[in-house]
Amino acid sequence: MSCLDPTLETVSNAGVGKTKQTTTLNLVAGSNAGIWIAVGGMLATVTYGRFAAWNASVGNFMFAVVFPIGLIGIVVMGGADLFTGDCSVTPFAGMTKKSTWAEFFKNWVGALAGNFIGSIIFAWIVALAIIYSGDMTTKAMALATIKTGVGTSMNYAQFFMTYLFKGIICNFLVNWAVWQAFKCGDQHIARIVAIWFPIFAFVAVGSEHLIANMFFIPVGIFMGAAATWSAAFISNFLPVLIGNIIGGYVFIGINYWFTCGAKCKDDDPKEEKRTPKGLMKGISFLIPMAIGTAILAVIYMIIPYLICLAMEVGSPVGSGAITFSGVVNPMISIIIPAVMIVYYIVMTVIIRPLLGKIKI
Numbered sequence: 001m002s003c004l005d006p007t008l009e010t011v012s013n014a015g016v017g018k019t020k021q022t023t024t025l026n027l028v029a030g031s032n033a034g035i036w037i038a039v040g041g042m043l044a045t046v047t048y049g050r051f052a053a054w055n056a057s058v059g060n061f062m063f064a065v066v067f068p069i070g071l072i073g074i075v076v077m078g079g080a081d082l083f084t085g086d087c088s089v090t091p092f093a094g095m096t097k098k099s100t101w102a103e104f105f106k107n108w109v110g111a112l113a114g115n116f117i118g119s120i121i122f123a124w125i126v127a128l129a130i131i132y133s134g135d136m137t138t139k140a141m142a143l144a145t146i147k148t149g150v151g152t153s154m155n156y157a158q159f160f161m162t163y164l165f166k167g168i169i170c171n172f173l174v175n176w177a178v179w180q181a182f183k184c185g186d187q188h189i190a191r192i193v194a195i196w197f198p199i200f201a202f203v204a205v206g207s208e209h210l211i212a213n214m215f216f217i218p219v220g221i222f223m224g225a226a227a228t229w230s231a232a233f234i235s236n237f238l239p240v241l242i243g244n245i246i247g248g249y250v251f252i253g254i255n256y257w258f259t260c261g262a263k264c265k266d267d268d269p270k271e272e273k274r275t276p277k278g279l280m281k282g283i284s285f286l287i288p289m290a291i292g293t294a295i296l297a298v299i300y301m302i303i304p305y306l307i308c309l310a311m312e313v314g315s316p317v318g319s320g321a322i323t324f325s326g327v328v329n330p331m332i333s334i335i336i337p338a339v340m341i342v343y344y345i346v347m348t349v350i351i352r353p354l355l356g357k358i359k360i
Helices: 005-019 023-052 054-067 068-077 082-097 101-128 135-147 154-184 188-204 212-221 229-259 276-284 285-309 328-355
Strands: none
Touching: 005 082, 005 101, 023 054, 023 068, 023 101, 023 135, 023 212, 023 328, 054 135, 054 188, 054 285, 068 154, 068 188, 068 229, 082 101, 082 135, 082 154, 082 212, 082 285, 101 212, 101 285, 101 328, 135 212, 135 229, 154 188, 154 229, 154 328, 212 229, 212 328, 229 285, 229 328, 276 285
């Protein structure tokens, strides 16, 4: 029996807790998580700038070294709900029949919306506080342009698939960190170490984290990067969303449901899960994953892309710089992100009750 087995019950119960959140709590906890990840992004960018003047390679290494502070804050402090962690934790409650699939859809909707809101708010704060200068500003702008495909030689399909697979790698590592943290219980030093290595790895290898990008791209836009909101949604957020879901849900959730013989409350205790029949049941869990992914992709990525595309008409690319001394283009730096925040809140308030009525 795998040494991870005692952790399965803890993960499953944590998933149940997430499905029981009210809409308000889901949004606020999600916003907290978005801010924590943004703190890691801010520190990583500042640290890069301090070292890049000496050696750019060392700067990139230190960028990865300090970024894990975001997830460490989420896990140790609590009160935060990170969508990318929910890609395995909340569905696991469904896999073990402690909650319904519709309940985990509700959690995904609220957590992702909250993460987006928190990330945008903190990006505004960083820009207005003029935290970045010199190499830090250059790094922030470069991240935004690279992540949205500015100047790439790849066509859209190639770029999309590349970032989808980068998303898979990332969230496999993120959920590895989350599950190791569950394994460590209340031993906080052990949890910090367990989180740090996988998160350092995902940053160091250049994989893609949706919530981190919801900070990196906006803050780059607020610095004046030649990136657009529409490109952020359709070229980055959409493929990375799909990749992150696959990385967490399949590579950790379904994988450990099968390999560790997770039991459901109504299972025959004598039935062995790790059989071809059990594997087929695990594969059947891909259906709710596909449904949840489609809901988020359409409502939170494709529709916002179309809204942003329409609102960007007439606005020069790279005109989103914002400080208290001046705003180059309020449409890019204030109006579009504010409209997106309102949109995410409204859609969450509408969709969560509707999902609660679905019996799956």
